[in-house]
Amino acid sequence: MGTPWRELTFVELETDDGLCGVGEVRMVNKTDTLLACLRELGERYVLGSDPFDTELLAQRFQWQEYGRVGEVAQSALAAFDTACWDLKGKALGVPVWRLLGGALRRRVPAYANGWYRTERDPSAVAELAAGVVARGYRALKTNPFGAAVAELTSAELRVAVAIVAAVRERVGDDAQLMVERHGRFVPSAAVRIAHALEEYAPEWLEEPTPPYHAGSLRQVRAHTALPLATGERAHTFADLREIVEEGLADVVQADLTHFGGITGLHKLAGWTAPYDRLLAPHNVCGPVALDREARSYTPDAWIDRLAQRCARYPVVSLEDPLAEDDWSGWRAAYERLERGRQLLGNDLFVTDPDRLARGIAERCANAVLVKPNQTGTVSGTARVVEQARAAKLATVVSARSGESEDHWIADLAVGWGGDQIKIGSTTRSERTAKWNRLLEIESDPHVASSYAGAAGLPGGRAR
Known part of the structure; x- marks a missing residue:
């Protein structure tokens, strides 16, 4: 995955009983070299191994290979090793830090970096x-x-x-x-x-x-x-x-x-x-x-953390704060976080009428992200919009269609009377097209539609 001045490489290891562990490496350069190493040594030493045998994995990378170990091999090992530790924690139902000797401190000092990008004045x-x-x-x-x-x-x-x-x-x-x-x-x-x-x-x-x-x-x-x-x-x-x-x-x-x-x-x-x-x-x-430790939080602990962030910062919308099938977690989040802000279900609902009906019945969210490409038809998406509106859930219209996407999604959002449209970064051409089309619609004297801003969110204003 490309990011400013470096690339992030993610590795997923899946066990035969369905668990998935994730590892990550940052390379400033030589990403293709790293990918080749991951493929070669992964097939040689990782596939078919026990994720609990991380010492054996390190020995294989560092001793069974005749060449000297360096940046690329150690980075490949790090990706696999981290994913194995993730699997250990998931298999045992505990966060990784418990496997490393438990908690020594509850807070870790952090320093800011990269903030000084300006003229040398x-x-x-x-x-x-x-x-x-x-x-x-x-x-x-x-x-x-x-x-x-x-x-x-x-x-x-x-x-x-x-x-x-x-x-x-x-x-x-x-x-x-x-x-x-x-x-x-x-x-x-x-x-x-x-x-x-x-x-x-x-x-x-x-x-x-x-x-x-x-x-x-x-x-x-x-x-x-x-x-x-x-x-x-x-x-x-x-x-x-x-x-x-x-x-x-x-x-x-x-x-x-x-x-x-x-x-x-x-x-x-x-x-x-x-x-x-x-x-x-x-x-x-x-x-x-x-933020590896966040993925080991219980739903209650994660909701506590979100509540703290919402109290400290002017958060007006939370999209998919919990896993898509954690219905009890969503209900708890709704009870604690819904007031004054938007709790938006994307993967929770996947523009599916049955999942939306369950979410409405169980009071899991107050907004739904609707995507025509998830239902496969415009008419099917329109029915989900009507279903959400009848239950007084806000609708956020979006799409993920790549560079081929034009301004049609903006027309659908306005035509359906959607509460919001998700544009995303305007540095990408298809998202700029949505924005430009919204400006065109707003300037049309025959269309009763205007930019609502924070007033379009639950609660009527940004907090």
Whole structure:
């Protein structure tokens, strides 16, 4: 799946008793190479294996293959390993964290990253930093060095220092400030930068030198007392041996998706602990790696979390908050979340009259997403719209027809008297067509239709 500046690769493993485990890997490049590795080693070592044997799986990838294990093989292993852990949890009916020793803490600190995309102007970056802190973050990471590689001129260094100084002044002394360097500098430049930034008390300097040479990091370590962090491009224990054993870095940032998965990172945590190294796993992945624990929530716990989010943020609509066949969960969600906002059933109803009738009878939602391509006919979809209207459910008209979709869905939504139309991102041509057609309809003096905005939602206004 393509996302900005990297691609996400998802792996599903299905057992013979019908369970499905999901794994995920992020590759900045070499995605096709990863896919080839997944196919080759998956057929060789994964198909027909027991998902509980994750140690055996790692041994096969790392020892039975004669070639040295590296980024691609360890990433493929991570995808399979994570999916196996997912299967373990599902088979035993417990979240993965319980299988790893249970809860150590209930809250995990997080820092903001990627927020500083603006011109390299100290005041502009500081303004963005203030917005990050205003959102509740107590730590943030920045990269003030632009496109500099290997060395940094005096003028470039002054700009970088001015940016860090402006951010520190704006966010205050209590906010943690990490400085990213992406391994782009030679040791002498890295030391020079560290000395220039010391007065601004960065929480750590990240990847000050390239990740493949512990000797370079050793030079930096000898000339600064500032905390150093590295490891996101490490793939094996050998890659980190000197760094950990010699104390060349204070924070180890191995990436679960490139370090052999949960099995590899769990071992790394145990190995680094006796050396008093902190572990801050690198992660720029998607939903599986970022929020795996959410898929292990009970419906009640998940509804509690949704209720907390709705209380904190101005949420006006929730689409498919629970699984499509969790009717009891939907009923509980309706009782707690429906008031003042839209509870929209998409996969719950799939534009099916029988499922909609059950949802109406059991009071599971107050809105239904209707798609002509799900019923197969316009007339069948129209009957679902009438059924929903009779029960006083809001109707949201949508379609998933790819690039061939034209503006006809907008005409249907208006013609049926639908409450809303789902457009989606207007960066895609077929969705822009829907939007443009709605504007045409609104400007037609013969059509009594206009944009309702928040007034079209249950409750009459955005909260």
